[in-house]
Amino acid sequence: MRIDILTLFPEMFEPLKTSVLGRALEKDIFELNLINIRDFSKNKHKKVDDYVFGGGDGMLMTPQPLYDAIMSVKTEGSHVIYLSPKGAVLNQKKVRSIAKSYEHLILVCGHYEGIDERIVQLCIDEQISIGDYVLTGGELPAMVLVDSVLRYVPEVLGNKTSMVDESFTDNLLEHPQYTRPREFMGLRVPDVLINGNHKEIEAWKAGQKILETNKYRPDLLDKG
Ligand code: 4FL
Numbered sequence: 720m721r722i723d724i725l726t727l728f729p730e731m732f733e734p735l736k737t738s739v740l741g742r743a744l745e746k747d748i749f750e751l752n753l754i755n756i757r758d759f760s761k762n763k764h765k766k767v768d769d770y771v772f773g774g775g776d777g778m779l780m781t782p783q784p785l786y787d788a789i790m791s792v793k794t795e796g797s798h799v800i801y802l803s804p805k806g807a808v809l810n811q812k813k814v815r816s817i818a819k820s821y822e823h824l825i826l827v828c829g830h831y832e833g834i835d836e837r838i839v840q841l842c843i844d845e846q847i848s849i850g851d852y853v854l855t856g857g858e859l860p861a862m863v864l865v866d867s868v869l870r871y872v873p874e875v876l877g878n879k880t881s882m883v884d885e886s887f888t889d890n891l892l893e894h895p896q897y898t899r900p901r902e903f904m905g906l907r908v909p910d911v912l913i914n915g916n917h918k919e920i921e922a923w924k925a926g927q928k929i930l931e932t933n934k935y936r937p938d939l940l941d942k943g
Contacts, residue, residue, distance in 0.1 A: 720749045720750070720818075720821075720822060720823075720824070720868075720869065720872050721749070721750040721752070721822065721823045721824070722749065722750065722751050722752070722823075722824045722826065722865055722869075723752045723754055723792040723797075723823075723824070723825045723826070724751070724752070724753050724754065724826045724828065724861055724865075725754045725756050725785070725788045725789065725792070725825065725826065725827050725828060726753065726754070726755065726756065726828040726830075726856075726857075726858055726861070727755065727756050727757055727767060727780075727828075727830050727856075728828075728830070728856070728858055729753035729754070729755050731858045731859075731862075732751075732753055732858070732861075732862065734862065735751065735862060735865060735866070739875065739876065740865075740866065740869060740875070743869065743872075743874070743875045746874075748872060748873075748874050748875055749869055749872055749875070751865075752792065754788055754791070754792060756780070756784050756785055756788045757784065758788075759783075759784040759785075759787040759788040759791070760783070760784040761783060761784075761787075766781070767780055767781060767784050768780055768781060768831050769781050771832065775832070776832065777831055777832035778831040778832060779831060779832050779833060779834065779835055780829060780830065780831060780833070780834045780835065780838075781835060782834075782835040782837050782838050785827070785834060785835075785838050785842075786838060786841065786842065789825060789827065789838075789842045792825055793825065794823055796821065796822055796823050797821075797823040797824070797825050798817075798820070798821040798823065798824055798825070798844050798845070799825045799827065799842055799843050799844045799845075800817075800824060800825070800826050800827065800843070800844065800845050800846070800847055800864070801827045801829065801834070801838075801839065801843040801845075801846045801847075801857070802826065802827070802828060802829070802846075802847060802848070802849070802857030802860035802861050802864065803829065803833070803846040803847070803848060803857065804848050804851070804853060805846050805848070806845070806846030806847040806848040807846075807847065807848065808848050808849070808850060808851065809847055809848065809849050809850075809863070809864065809867070810887075811867075811887035813847070814864075814867040814868055814870075814871070815871060817864075817868050818868045818869075818870075818871030818872065819871070824868070826857075826861045826864065826865070827842075827843065827857070828856055828857035828858045828860075828861050829856060829857045830855070830856040830857070830858075831856075847860070847864060848860070849863045849864070870883055871883055889928075890932075890939045890940075890942060891928040891929065891931075891932045891939070892928060892931045892932045892935060892936060892939070893928065893931065894923070894924040894925075894927035894928050894931060895927060895931065897909075897912060901913070909923070911923045
């Protein structure tokens with residue numbers, strides 16, 4: 720998978736280079752290109768924003784640098800996503816569908832009050848939101864999308880395909896999990912997990928998933 724991120728703040732993406740994704744990056748399991756939109760500005764002061772026609776607060780990203788930046792990375796199979804509160808809210812099903820459908824993602828991060836509408840019209844295939852709240856820009860949403868999608872790329876998790884869907888298969892939350900010691904601050908690991916009866920353990924896990932979902936996210940059960 721190839722991911723190009725277009726942003727005014729490429730330095731915000733350093734966290735993607737650590738931990739699981741950092742190791743995958745070193746092994747060339749995916750390709751990450753950080754592109755500074757400002758590098759494409761044809762303005763003599765490298766300006767990338769301007770006032771909003773019709774008035775209103777703040778500044779808008781101008782179309783020219785964005786358009787040229789997108790065109791510089793676009794390929795035949797690329798899919799251009801704009802992280803925006805106007806998009807459908809991301810969920811695990813959508814993450815899986817993106818991971819399975821595209822080999823090349825171009826992520827456009829807006830800043831200030833957003834981008835000129837003509838870029839949406841001309842270049843954007845899809846808008847995606849990560850939730851109903853406003854941020855200072857699309858950079859954190861882009862990182863959320865990248866992290867969630869890359870978990871579906873073979874070998875990113877060290878080939879443990881069973882781990883990929885954990886927590887959201889069947890719209891259920893995970894059962895509680897325990898490690899050593901068997902007793903901590905007077906709280907014991909449930910006996911069923913220690914008795915070695917795998918059938919019983921699996922039945923316990925299945926029941927706990929429903930209980931946890933009912934307790935923490937009853938809205939997921941309503942959806943069926
Ligand atoms: C994008 C919020 C995607 C939630 C400000 C600029 C945003 C956002 N999901 N807020 N972009």
